[in-house]
Amino acid sequence: MTMKLFSLRGWRLAAAGACVIALGAGVAAQKQQITGAGATFPYPIYSKWFSEYNKLHPDIEINYQSQGSGAGIRQITNQTVFFGATDGPMTDDQKLAAPGPILHFPTVLGAVVPIFNLPGVSAELKFTGPLLADIFLGKITRWNHADIAAANPGVALPSTAIAVVHRAEGSGTTYIWVDYLSKVSPEWKKRVGVANSVNWPVGLGGQGNEGVAGLVKQTPGALGYVELIYAAQNSISFGAVQNSSGTFVKASVAATTAAGASAAKPCGGGVKIDCMPADFRVSNTNAAGPGAYPIASFTWLLFYESPKNKVHGKTMVDFLKWALTDGQKFAAELGYAPLPPAVVQLEMEALKKIKVQQ
């Protein structure tokens, strides 16, 4: 650190820094700049957190580049950034490719909702998981299909053709959507699978939430998916989805947190579903519980268990402790669901694993 100060701030500051270090007060007086990169989905809440945290600790500046989950994983693997962020947990292969163990920390939850454009139908439609999967597989092609009618008794459905709209670019939103579809449909799991971008059996590709929403709005008979935040901010109406307890739930911040609560108990003792694994790499879609919205998932920050720069490591651990507690209150206003308290508790425990300067 002193070396850096020499080059950046000139001798006066360096001398001052040396004095401080000599006095043993060390870290606090130095300005820290920490860089991270990754998912675009949680960018609004992360940038809010980093700026709020900077107000509390003016000497700490955290920069975040929202380049996408793929870029986040690549950059932390190559150690070009201090921390990463992703909407889909890293696979075992990806973790092995990194030079050291990487830890996942869920930060907030987000939900994805089905939106549609069906002229003549003003009712808010209901969908079941298998129904959505069959539509996205191209097996159900008309709106008046018996399965859609069965889920929506009393709604007069036209015979309009269904135009499926999905994200054109790789996206964490897509990850959550297809992760859900593969849980409710074995055929989807087998034929298509789960990733940030997949080989879509049918449909049009729109760019970003706005591209998908635009295509849906313009195309009669269209069905697509967008983030809950996006639908809420643009007052786009969306359908309810049946969860694994059999209830039709309309997405909301509360229903999303409720979905997260099903992953609150730690796994173990034979429990493998609806629980939190020790490394937090949980797929939380299709959660059980009467109020739980099924197409919801965590988003994660990624850290090395033994970071190269221990000072930055300490700073980020402190930051995360703040984000998981005080920081959670900023989530709802930005459309994210705060973490269930039980998950926060598990994470607080896990944060001790990061080897930092004490």
Add this chain to the structure above:
Amino acid sequence: MKRNTTSAGDRSFRYTTGAFALGLVLLVVGIAIVLSTESALSISKFGLSFWRTSVWDPVAGEFGAFPFIWGTLYSSTLALLIAGPIAIGIAIFLSELCPDWLRTPLTFLTELLAAIPSIVYGLWGIFVLVPLVRSLQLSLPEWMSNMPLFTGPPYGVSLLAASLVLSIMIIPYTSSVAREVLRAIPASQREAAYALGSTRWEATKVALFAARTGIFGAVMLGFGRALGETMAVTMVMGNRAEVSWSLFAPQYTMAAVIANEFKEAVEDLHLHALVEIGLVLFVITLVVNTGSRLLIWRMTRERRQMPRVTATVPPAESAA
């Protein structure tokens, strides 16, 4: 002494500019090398079948670029067919027929089209062109909508929408280069034609014939631009990796898939496959440009070989 310094100056000037020119060549070679090494995984796994196969499945790790190559060439060629005649028409009007007071504002306006960012064209395409294409498709008579060229559900976002946006985007490039070429044909050519009793149309034909290599170059410039256009195309094309002859089918281009998937590509093979698409696009652009160069070269040579036989053919070099 003085002469020596001048020649030293000359030499260093020549070396400096030469280094710039060489640097550009090295840069192109460098790009080719980087594209090849960064796509090594995909090249060794798929080999030449990458160009032929149609499955693009990031989950299964299977990659074939054919739908993207198809979409790129189809949309660009169609754009060229639409834009070429219009652009040349504009060029002829501006250089041969336009009254002086109109020429400057009109030239300015066509060139202004080139200054509009492509995302703006994309937005315009989404809001204006896509609904137009959809209603056009819906208004087609039954016998037409069953033809392979017009089948498919009426999405609006389609190959046709992309080609129309592309054609509008390349018109200013082609027309302004073609106009410059036509203006570079000496007035004496036209005067000679008039002196032989030509009509205006015949005199224009003489100028066009003289400028044909340059005009061809202008058209190819537009084609090259259409091949690489990304943003506007991806916004109106539907981004569906499926080979189809239908003008109304959603399709995908090489540049668009790179832009869309690069950011979120996590697996190495996926990333390498995307870079290989870049390599394919690079190769296709090279082939198109080399091909058009060769064609121009042949046309010029033919002209030089028979200057005396055809008196109307001027030996003037085109500006392009």
